[in-house]
Amino acid sequence: MKQKTAEQQTMPIHKSGNPALINRFAWRNLWRNPRRSLILILVTALGLMSSLFFYSLMQAWAKSMLDHTLNSLSGEVQLHAPHYQDNPDVEHSMLLTSSQLTQLKSLPIRDFSAHLKLPAMIKSEYETYPVQLLGVEPQTGRPLDFIRKTVHQGQFLNQDSTYQIVIGAKLAKRLNTDLGRKVVLMSQGNDGKLKEIGLTIVGLYRHSDPNAEAAMVFADLKTVQNWLDIDNKYSEITLNSSQPLDIQQILNDTPNSPLNRLKNRLKQAFPELDVQTWQSLQPFANASIKMMDSFNWVWIAMILVLMLFGMINTLLMSLYERRREFTTLYTIGLKSSALRWMLLLELVWILAIALLVSWGAMIALIASVSDGIDLGFLSEGAAWFGVDRILYLNIEWQDWFDVSAAMVVTLIMIAAVPIWRSTRVAQLKPSNRIA
Amino acid sequence: MLISLAWRNLWRHRKRTWITVAAVGLTTLMLVFMLSFQFGIYDTMKEQNLKLMDGYAQIQQSDFLEQPNLEHSFVYSDQWSSVLDKVDSLSAYGFRAQTYVILSNNADTQNRGALIMGVQPDKEPQLSSLAKKIISGRYLQNSDDHKIVLGKQLAAQLRSKVGDQVQLLGEDRDGSLAIDLYEIVGIADTHIPELNRQLAQITLSDFQILFAMPNRAQQLVFMTAEIGQAADLKPLVMPQLQSLTDSDLRFRNWQALQPALDQAIELDLSSAILWYAALLLIVILILLNTLYMSILERQNEFSLLNALGVQPIQISQILILEIVFTTLLGLISGVLLGMAVTEYFIFQGITLPGSEGVFAQFGLSDTLYPVLSLLSVGFAPAVFGFGLILLCAMVLFKMRSLKPLTGRQL
Numbered sequence: 001m002k003q004k005t006a007e008q009q010t011m012p013i014h015k016s017g018n019p020a021l022i023n024r025f026a027w028r029n030l031w032r033n034p035r036r037s038l039i040l041i042l043v044t045a046l047g048l049m050s051s052l053f054f055y056s057l058m059q060a061w062a063k064s065m066l067d068h069t070l071n072s073l074s075g076e077v078q079l080h081a082p083h084y085q086d087n088p089d090v091e092h093s094m095l096l097t098s099s100q101l102t103q104l105k106s107l108p109i110r111d112f113s114a115h116l117k118l119p120a121m122i123k124s125e126y127e128t129y130p131v132q133l134l135g136v137e138p139q140t141g142r143p144l145d146f147i148r149k150t151v152h153q154g155q156f157l158n159q160d161s162t163y164q165i166v167i168g169a170k171l172a173k174r175l176n177t178d179l180g181r182k183v184v185l186m187s188q189g190n191d192g193k194l195k196e197i198g199l200t201i202v203g204l205y206r207h208s209d210p211n212a213e214a215a216m217v218f219a220d221l222k223t224v225q226n227w228l229d230i231d232n233k234y235s236e237i238t239l240n241s242s243q244p245l246d247i248q249q250i251l252n253d254t255p256n257s258p259l260n261r262l263k264n265r266l267k268q269a270f271p272e273l274d275v276q277t278w279q280s281l282q283p284f285a286n287a288s289i290k291m292m293d294s295f296n297w298v299w300i301a302m303i304l305v306l307m308l309f310g311m312i313n314t315l316l317m318s319l320y321e322r323r324r325e326f327t328t329l330y331t332i333g334l335k336s337s338a339l340r341w342m343l344l345l346e347l348v349w350i351l352a353i354a355l356l357v358s359w360g361a362m363i364a365l366i367a368s369v370s371d372g373i374d375l376g377f378l379s380e381g382a383a384w385f386g387v388d389r390i391l392y393l394n395i396e397w398q399d400w401f402d403v404s405a406a407m408v409v410t411l412i413m414i415a416a417v418p419i420w421r422s423t424r425v426a427q428l429k430p431s432n433r434i435a
Numbered sequence: 436m437l438i439s440l441a442w443r444n445l446w447r448h449r450k451r452t453w454i455t456v457a458a459v460g461l462t463t464l465m466l467v468f469m470l471s472f473q474f475g476i477y478d479t480m481k482e483q484n485l486k487l488m489d490g491y492a493q494i495q496q497s498d499f500l501e502q503p504n505l506e507h508s509f510v511y512s513d514q515w516s517s518v519l520d521k522v523d524s525l526s527a528y529g530f531r532a533q534t535y536v537i538l539s540n541n542a543d544t545q546n547r548g549a550l551i552m553g554v555q556p557d558k559e560p561q562l563s564s565l566a567k568k569i570i571s572g573r574y575l576q577n578s579d580d581h582k583i584v585l586g587k588q589l590a591a592q593l594r595s596k597v598g599d600q601v602q603l604l605g606e607d608r609d610g611s612l613a614i615d616l617y618e619i620v621g622i623a624d625t626h627i628p629e630l631n632r633q634l635a636q637i638t639l640s641d642f643q644i645l646f647a648m649p650n651r652a653q654q655l656v657f658m659t660a661e662i663g664q665a666a667d668l669k670p671l672v673m674p675q676l677q678s679l680t681d682s683d684l685r686f687r688n689w690q691a692l693q694p695a696l697d698q699a700i701e702l703d704l705s706s707a708i709l710w711y712a713a714l715l716l717i718v719i720l721i722l723l724n725t726l727y728m729s730i731l732e733r734q735n736e737f738s739l740l741n742a743l744g745v746q747p748i749q750i751s752q753i754l755i756l757e758i759v760f761t762t763l764l765g766l767i768s769g770v771l772l773g774m775a776v777t778e779y780f781i782f783q784g785i786t787l788p789g790s791e792g793v794f795a796q797f798g799l800s801d802t803l804y805p806v807l808s809l810l811s812v813g814f815a816p817a818v819f820g821f822g823l824i825l826l827c828a829m830v831l832f833k834m835r836s837l838k839p840l841t842g843r844q845l
Contacts, residue, residue, distance in 0.1 A: 036731070039724040043717060050713035057706075086628075087592055089547075119632070121537060121548040127504055128535050128606065130548045130633065174502050186537065192544035194537060211695070299710070302465065303717065309458035310721035313451055317728045320448070381698025 022338055026345035033318075037350060040314050044354035045361070047307040048407060051300045052362050052400050056393050058296050060373075062247050062289045063394075064387040069278055069285040071146045072212075073113060073134065075238030076245060077263055078281060080274045084235060090118055090188050093233040094273060107265060108242040108258070113143040116224050117235040120187035122167070122217060124175035131171065131217045133187060135224030143238060147205055147218060154179045154203035161220045166203035168213035179204055185219070190229045197227045209383030239266075250289055253279075285386050304407055308414055315347075315415055319422040330428035339428070343419045344412070351408050359400070366393045437749060441756035452761060455725050459765025460772070462718045463815040466711055467773025470811035472785070473707060475804050477700050481662055481689065486564045487625060489692045490656035491665035494676065497683040499653050500691065505534050505608040508651040509682030515655075518675045524664045525672075529558030530652035532642050536605030536613075538585075538635060540593040543602070547592050549585075549635040551603065553642025553652075562656045565623055565636075572597035572621035579638050583617035586634030587624040595619055603635075607647040615645055665689065715815070719822035726758055726826055730833050738840035751834040755827050762823055766816050774812065777805050 030037045070076060084092040093116065096104075105112055116135030121128055136144060138157040147166070148156040156166055165183065172178060182198050189195040199219060207213040225231050241258040243249075249257060259277060266275045279286040326339060334342075372390035375382045379389040421427070445452045485491055499507040511530065519528050532553040539546045556575035560566040566574040575584055583601060585593070595601055600616050607613040617637060625631055643649055655676075659665045669686045677684050690697040730737075737750050784802040 033731070036724070036728055039720065039727060043720045043724060046713070046720065047717055050710075050717070054710060054713075087588065089592060119548060121535065127502070130535055130550070176502075186548070188546045192546070194539070194546040303714070306458055306462065306714065306717050306721070309454050309461075310717070310724060313454045313458075313721065314724055314728060316451055316454070317448075317725070317732065321728075321732050375702065378698040378702045380695040381700070381702040384695040384699035385702070 019341070022342045023345055026342050027349060029342070029346055030349055036314065036318065040311065040350050041354045041357065043310045044307060044351060044411075045357040047303045048354055048358035048404060049361055051303050051403050051407065052358060053365070054299055055296050055399055055403055056362070056366070056396055057391070058292045059247060059396055059399065060391040060393050061387060062292050064391055065285050065288060065385070066245065066247065066250070068386050068388050069282045070240070070245065071143075073115065073136075073143055073146070073238060074278065074281070075111075075113065075143065075240050076259055076278050077239045077241070077266060078276055078278075079237040079239075079266065079270060080235070080276075082272075082274050084274065088117060088119070088235065090190060090228055090230060090233075093230060093235045094237075095233050096237075097232065100270075103269065104237065104239070107239070107262065109262065110240045110242055110244070111140075111142045112237070112239050113137070113140045114234045114237045115140075115221060116230075116233070118187055118224075118228075120185050120217075122171070122175065123184040123186065124177040124181070126176045127174060129171065129174060129214075131167075131185075132215050133185065133224065134216060134218050135221040136218055137221045143240075147207075147216075150205045150207060151203040152206055154201070156203050156205075157218060157220055161202065162223045163197075163199055164202040164220065164223075165199035166205060166218040167201055168216060169204045169206055170210055170213040171215070171217070172201070172204055174214060177201065185217075185227075187228060189227075190233075195228055197223075199223075208379050208389040210380055211383065247289060247293070250279075250286070251293055282386075288385075300403060300407065304410055307407070308411065311411060311415055312418065315418055319343075319418060323422075323427075326423065327428055330425075336423050336425050336428055340419060340423045343423065344416065347412060347415055347419070351411060355404055355408065359404075362400070363395060366395055369393055437752050438756060441753045441760060444753065444757050445760055451725065455722065455761050456765040456768070458718055458721050459762055459819065460769035462714060463766055463769025463819075464773040464776065466714070466815040467770060467807075467812055468776050468780075468805070469707070469711075470814055471773075471777045471805035471807050472780070472803070473704065474808055474811055475806040477704075478662075478806050479803060480696060480700070483564075484693060484696055485662070485689055487627075487630075488563050488565065489689070490562050490658050491662050491689055492657040492659075492668055493687045493692060494655040494657075494673070494684050495687055496653060497685045500685070500687065503533065503653070505532075505606075505646055505648060505653075508532060508608070508648060508653045509684060510650055510680050511652060511655070512650065512679060514679050515676060518672060518679070522668065522671050524659050525657060525668065526660050527558060527561030527658040529555045529562050529656050530639055531555075531654040531656060532639060532646070532648060532652045533654075534605055534646060536603050536635075538589070538593060539602045539604065540595050541600045541602070545593045547589060548633075549589055550633045551605070551635045551637065551642070553639040553646075554636050555639050562658050565625065565634075568623045568625055569621045570624045572619070574621050574623075575636060575638055577638070579620065579641075581615065581617050581641060582620045582637065584621040584623055584634075584636045585619055586631035587622055588628055588631040589634060590619065590622045592632070597622060603645070605646070607645065608651075609647050611647070613645050613647075617641075662689065711814070712818075715818045715822070719819070719825070722758065722762065722822065723826060723829070725761075726754070726830065729757075730754065730830070735840065737834075737837055741837055742839035742841075747834045747837045750837065751830050754830045754834070758826050758830070759823065762819055766819060770812060770816065774807060777807050777811075780805050781807070 079094070081092045081094040096114065101114065113136065115137070116133070118133045120131055120133040122131045136157070138159055138161055151166065152169070157164060165185070175183065177183060179201055182200050184196055184198050186194055186196050205213070207216070225233065239262065241262045243258045245259065254260070263275055263277050329339060330336065372392045375389045375391065382389050496507045496509045519525060533550055536549055536551045537546055538549045554575065556579065557577050560574070569584070570587065575582060585595070590596065593601060597619050599619050601619060603615055603617055605613045623634060625634065639652065643651065657665060657668055659668070666688050673684065673686050740750055741747060781804055784804050786802045
């Protein structure tokens with residue numbers, strides 16, 4: 001037999017307003033019927049875990065969508081010549097002087113890319129296919145990393161890359177050509193006439209989207225400008241604002257955000273150009289990211305309702321079953337308020353254990369997939385939605401806290417009603433219960 | 436008697452029973468509706484994407500899918516029609532050929548790359564929705580000679596309109612220069628700018644002459660009344676057609692024609708199934724908890740019944756009947772309500788305001804319609820059925836150790 005604490009020995013039960021004692025009662029009560037408590041903990045933990053898991057998964061999905069949208073040379077803000085969006089061709093390119101380029105680079109931005117993006121035809125000795133030609137400055141930094149990092153044969157363009165081209169492995173296969181061989185590019189020049197140029201393949205890349213791998217080709221900007229006779233002309237300028245975008249910023253989009261401020265400055269500096277943010281250029285990605293957040297909360301509400309059903313049901317049963325116990329406790333002097341606290345604390349303990357279990361399980365789960373979830377077998381499907389083939393789950397402390405807090409507080413508030421009802425003095429009077 | 440006992444037991448604790456019924460019912464309702472809505476979106480996506488160009492299935496030369504060039508074409512003959520006309524489920528079929536060329540306007544001030552397709556104008560309107568998307572002029576006709584239909588953006592880029600001539604420059608099947616003049620008879624708008632910039636169609640007979648492809652095509656496009664019927668065409672047509680030609684043929688279902696669409700649906704469905712599984716697991720645990728507690732709470736009652744001569748197996752039967760009734764009540768109400776809600780939206784459609792631009796990207800209109808199917812209605816009941824088996828196993832296990840009530844316990 002356990003030794004009683006000094007506190008218990010000295011304190012009569014009718015003065016048991018003592019929170020520590022009530023807490024001890026609550027804790028012991030849990031383990032009087034351990035299986036019931038464990039099932040309740042399991043239901044709650046599972047509900048919490050699935051909410052946290054899907055929240056993290058959605059965040060990973062939205063983040064991947066954002067990265068995919070912003071990192072494929074498209075950036076947060078884009079500048080084009082008017083009507084380029086309708087007809088993305090050489091006639092709708094923009095002329096920028098070096099001082100204008102310097103002005104652009106001096107803005108509060110993280111990175112910058114001025115490039116040509118034109119339709120072209122590529123010809124090998126055997127085949128002809130349409131492609132999207134990207135004339136890029138090889139020294140462009142981060143904006144080109146998305147392709148530089150995926151060159152698996154040969155190398156990406158560098159300063160000495162005049163008359164060189166980097167194409168996708170899938171396109172190389174289609175063209176029946178290979179690294180080191182020559183291809184001919186055809187596109188419309190400044191004068192409207194068709195122009196041709198011979199380029200050597202110096203690199204082959206892979207892309208998570210097989211269609212992009214068959215369509216995008218990269219050549220040195222100066223080479224393309226000279227070939228098409230469009231010196232200092234660009235199809236597109238992409239900029240990323242000083243602060244990297246995250247999902248929260250997208251949800252709380254304000255006119256005063258760094259991105260919108262950058263857009264407004266650009267509009268003032270280049271009134272003749274078409275300045276657009278990624279939101280208007282990629283409405284699907286934008287809408288999806290916003291929708292996912294609201295959908296997350298709908299999902300959490302659904303889980304919450306079901307958890308409530310389970311919890312209230314169990315609670316009703318246990319309250320019914322324990323009527324005699326409550327009456328006895330009341331008869332020997334436990335106040336109804338103390339009884340109420342005891343029952344609430346039982347609930348709080350269950351929720352606290354479920355919370356610990358669910359967070360622990362989630363941290364373990366995320367640690368076990370630290371290399372990301374590979375959607376490789378569905379990579380074309382992923383590209384269709386505009387996400388990368390690998391999703392990275394993250395521990396989102398703040399979001400997890402919000403989700404858990406919302407669920408736990410709602411559960412306690414709603415469960416408090418039957419507890420209050422069954423611990424009213426009228427219910428506890430011995431005459432009502434014990435004959 | 437067991438049935439009426441079990442039924443009466445249910446209503447000894449009305450509140451509890453209703454909560455359990457509501458949990459099962461609500462989950463079933465949600466699943467029926469959400470799955471129907473998802474399947475509705477998938478069907479629309481498939482239909483609108485495939486009807487635009489690809490058809491529900493195709494027969495191609497074996498290497499055409501990987502390398503869509505003129506070399507990878509097949510020889511066909513008039514005998515093919517006699518085979519195909521006998522297949523009842525085939526609502527339409529037609530031959531096509533395609534290659535990449537450069538189109539120039541008459542003044543040669545504009546040059547653009549394009550995907551030129553040779554089509555059979557009399558068959559094409561049943562195979563592709565393009566013929567209905569002509570915004571200026573008309574679609575091709577069988578009697579057309581040197582006529583061309585262009586996509587909206589392509590025509591604009593070439594600064595050409597209906598009645599103007601364009602020059603086509605490409606390579607024929609032997610690698611020689613293929614060059615000719617065509618008169619624009621129609622301009623089409625598919626609402627997909629990338630497609631409009633590439634789209635050019637001439638008659639298959641013109642194509643075969645220009646590109647040195649007599650009696651050759653690269654695609655035999657099939658259309659059936661329902662998309663599901665297309666897969667059944669393979670055994671009906673492939674052996675006979677293969678015996679009529681030396682070319683190596685392959686049957687391509689829609690999944691092979693649009694792998695991205697297929698995978699997108701699979702990805703969406705698998706993530707959704709993961710959600711539903713979590714949801715159902717929670718509800719089954721709730722059922723388990725309810726049952727478990729009711730067994731614990733009623734231990735004395737069962738022992739008394741046992742002492743009065745009721746066999747443990749009969750008590751188990753009562754308990755199983757109770758849980759079956761509860762689940763059935765939930766399932767029936769959930770399925771009926773779910774079907775009613777779905778039916779309502781099948782007539783009304785679900786419009787998501789402001790989503791037109793977003794959905795157009797995927798070939799969808801802004802109003803979506805759910806589709807009731809055996810899978811969408813049967814998924815939740817099937818999982819609950821499986822859960823019930825587990826619950827019954829638990830009841831039998833618990834009741835094994837039941838002892839009759841003794842005087843001391845009373």
